[in-house]
Amino acid sequence: MKLISYPDFGKISLQHLMEKTNFIDYIRIFCKSGHGGAGSKHFMRTKYNAMAGPDGGDGGRGAHVILRGNKQLWTLLHLRYYKNVIAENGENGSKNNCTGKDGEDVIIEVPLGTVARDEETGEIEAEILEDGQEIIWLRGGRGGLGNQNFATPTNQVPEHAQPGEPGVEGWKTLELKVLADVGLVGFPNAGKSTLLSVITAAKPKIANYAFTTLTPQLGMVEYRDGRSFCIADLPGIIEGAAEGKGLGHRFLRHIERNAVLLFLIPADSDDHKKEFEILFNELEQYNPEMLQKDFVIAISKSDMLDDELKEAISKELPSNIPHLFISSVTNKGLTELKDVLWKTINQSN
Structure with a gap:
């Protein structure tokens, strides 16, 4: 059984690897x-x-290509250098009713949340959601029957045997959709990375310009009594993302796996209601099923707001979605935010 898991980079230098992004999601x-x-x-x-009498054995089965979930993996980086996955053929049958040896299956280890598709049709062929889950992605051909299977009272010397069935081949795609309890949704530079760095041990890149985060960042939020939940800082959405503007489709697919979506809207936004509506509409256009998730709204950078401004902003926001005012710099409202997220996560399960 051949296992494709952590990479065997051979002569590829460490410097070359460091020059490449370490998050590969396609x-x-x-x-x-x-x-x-x-x-x-x-x-x-x-x-x-x-x-x-006939004593021709059966042919061996062709090797499968199998996908296996591995919770220790979080990227498809290890597959970057495996452009061709070719499984073994089964051996032919032989005399004395000897069955040929089956081909050695190839197991491709992938992170949880991986979706396998046929490139030509776009059809989803497999989804890996659990650690250790195995799915036969491409099934090997069955071995042919030897001539001893065709002997009958009226045909005691059959002169034929079956050929083996052909295997399956084609160009495929593996696409990673991040698995997390909570997904941070917001425009670029809304403060998502700063929030993640404060409430988790994650160290995302933080800077005062759009699209600082180009790949999803995961972190574990420590809650009370040793409990915790996973939160993902997803790259910022822009208006038109559902149509592929910016890095739209690459960003939006990671939101599909999150149980709860936390909309982060900065306090200094020109129009808080419009900003939420744009984010909401982008999700709806990309996949209407995402509107069935639980939403929470957090107004970031709220240390600059007084009570009168908070009240005015609250009136702009949807009344059926819980909202909080937080500040990642002063830690204001973060304990209450954790409480709301924990309650919402467990309501959605």
């Missing part, structure tokens, strides 16, 4: 499962009988 790969071995057309020969 891979195009050519896969081919093994052909089944041919059945044998053979007749037993003994000392006293040169035609003692």
Whole structure:
């Protein structure tokens, strides 16, 4: 059984690897499962009988290409250098009713949340959501039957055996959708990375310009009594993201796996209501099913607001969605935010 998991980079230098991004969420790969071995057309020969009967064995099964979930992986980086995954063919059958050896299955380890598609049709062929979950992605061809299977009272010397079935091949894609309890949604530079760095041990890049975060960042939020939940800082959405503007589709697909969406709107926004509506509409256009998730709104950078401004902003926001005022700099409202998120996560499960 061949395992494709952590990379065997061989002669690739460490410096070369460091120059590359370590978060790969989309891979195009050519896969081919093994052909089944041919059945044998053979007749037993003994000392006293040169035609003692058919004894051709069956061919072995062609190797499968299998996907296996591994919770220790969080990126598809290890597959970057495996552009072709070719599984073994099954061995042919042989005399004395000997069955050919099955091909050695190829197991591709992938992070949880990986979706496998056929590139030509776009059809989803497998989804890996649990650690250790195995799905046969490309099934190997069955081995052919040897001629001993075709012997009958009226045909005791069958002159034919089956060929093995062909394997399956084609260009495939693996697409990672981040699995997290809470997804941070907001425009670029809304303060998502700063919030993540304060309430988790994650160390995202933080700067005062748009699209600081180009890949999802995950962090564990320590809650009370040793409990915790996972939160993902997702790259910022811009208006038109559902149509592919900016890095729209690449960003939005990571939101699909989150149980709760935390909308982060900065206090210094020109129009808080409009900003929420734009984010809401982008999600709806991309996938209407995402509107079935639980929403929470947090007004970030609220240390600059007085009670009168908070009241005015509250009137702009939807009354059916819980909202809080927080400040990642002063830690204001963060305990209350954790309480609301924990309650919402457990209500949605």
